[in-house]
Amino acid sequence: MGIGTSIFLIALGAILTFAVEASIGGVNIDVVGWILMAAGVLGLILTALLWGRRRESVATTEQPVEYRRVEESRDVAPPR
Template sequence: MTVAGSIILIMLGAILTWAVEVDLAGLDLNVVGVILMLGGLAGLLFGIYRIRVTRRAVGPIGEPVHSSEEPVARRTTVHEERRHYDEPPL
């Protein structure tokens, strides 16, 4: 579940809990709203945790964190497209 999806669940739960005044037989919308808010909160916490772990894991591979040596130059690939038109412009 993404962070945006979790926030949407929290918003829907809050709307059902505090803004809807409809009584349905056999269904308490306040309880459904609270369940949605708790599920959204759990998803939000898990999404933030995943983002933190992913950002912590991403970094340069094979390079020491603290080194007195100069960093190794990385290879870059440049793609160049050349077009040749044989016909004169109109």
């Protein structure tokens, strides 16, 4: 779940919890809103943790196998 999806779930849950006054038979819309907000917050936390791990740098101690010297040769004399 990405950051955008998490924020969308939080916003949708807040709308259902605080702004909607309708009732559906057998479904409490306030509870659905709280569940969506909790899922959004959990997704936001997990996404932040995964992004933090992804940004860690890995240091290697191995040296390159060999160094090569590159020399440039010109067949034409440089301009005066």
